[in-house]
Amino acid sequence: MKNRKVLVVLGGTSGEREISLASGTACIKALKKMGHKVSTFDPKKKTLSLIDANKTDVIFNALHGKDGEDGVAQSYFEYLRIPYTHSGVISSYNAMNKKISKEIFKKNKIKSPKYFVLRKKNYNKSKLKTYIKRKKIKFPIVVKPISEGSSIGVKICKNLDKLDKSSISLFKKYEELIFETYIGGQEIQVAVINGVPLGAIELKPKREFYDYKAKYFKSARTKHIMPANLKKDKYREALKIAKQAHQALGCNGITRSDFKFFKNQFYLLEINTQPGMTSLSLVPEIAKYKGISFENLVKKILLNASLNK
Incomplete structure (x- = not known):
């Protein structure tokens, strides 16, 4: 399905604006390579209600943080009746709200810190x-x-x-x-795409923990271990829990589940419905290890775009 009019929504007003711009730019490059007609929309510059549905076949949501991955942008896309990537209104809101997502984890017998x-x-x-x-x-x-x-x-x-x-x-x-x-132990993150767990990566931050700088700045020198240094059965368990969390929250497209592995147990910290798509981001790195190029990853996300989710 080439030559689609793809609108990449990026930037926004959250504290993660710079990351969203970097993610969006990388995805624009891949979408153009695929032969799509790409345009952009930054909600910081004009309200999402001004998106022209007649000029857009599909929305690629590259927003991060508040108003971008908490159900707000998604409700605009639903109102405009334009198919969009990633999770829907309710699953985005629930995943972003740590209190609600923890209650859902508990209900589904997924361990999370007290x-x-x-x-x-x-x-x-x-x-x-x-x-x-x-x-x-x-x-x-x-x-x-x-x-x-x-x-x-x-x-x-x-x-x-x-x-x-x-x-x-x-x-x-x-x-x-x-x-x-606070849970010590190994930092393990699992990518799930279209309901299928891709793989688990381990992070060894040089900083106190895997914070904003450790996530997005090469200077922080966070060590990435792919695949994660876990026994085979535990590796499979991490993938299984991530898939379970993805389904429990009713997520779509890609998610990244962030775990701590401590005393032979996984603790799910949170699930991210709009994981980063920058050169340092974890989902593209996990995908690459599994033989999925960045372009193909973007293609898979785009093909999953829909409404009423």
Whole structure:
């Protein structure tokens, strides 16, 4: 199916704008190589309702973060009745909201770190202390925004004072925060495409954890091990859990599940419905190892574009 009018939606206003622009640019190059007629749309410059449905056969969603992978952009695409790539409105919203996705993991017997959620309006240090005790969560504790990607706003705190300070600082920008047990062990990430698990990669960050810099800057020197250094049965287990999570949330196209493997158990941290498609991104790297070129990966994503999902 060549010569389709493909609109690549990229950029946007989230904290992940630069990554979205890089992902979008790489995908544009691949789509043009395939012979499609490609145009672009940046929601930072004009509202998504101004997309011209008459000039667009399909939307390639290259947005990341808030308003791009949380169901907002997807609801515009549904309203405009233009088939689009990646997950739909509800699955995008649920995957982006860490509280909801954790509840779905729990319901599907998928292990995830113990957690609790606090809102800005009723936050204080003594409440924080009470919740830690009640939920039997030990330090270090991870605090992060409910709906952010690329490890934006993630803090690892070794004591109550540091956790309180980090929470107060994050509440200046966010209404709701999630607090969870820090899990050590191996960083394992699994790519799933169109419901089929592709493979698992291991990351060894030189930084404290796999944060924004470790993800997107070569200078951070994060070591990528493909395939992940796991025993065969455990490797298969990681793929199985990622597929289960993808299905439990009703995701479409590609997803990347982020795990910690500790004391022979997998803990699913989150599932990402709009994984990066840059030169340093993990899904293209996993695909390449499995013999799928970047161009073919983009082709698979495009062929899965649909509506009513």
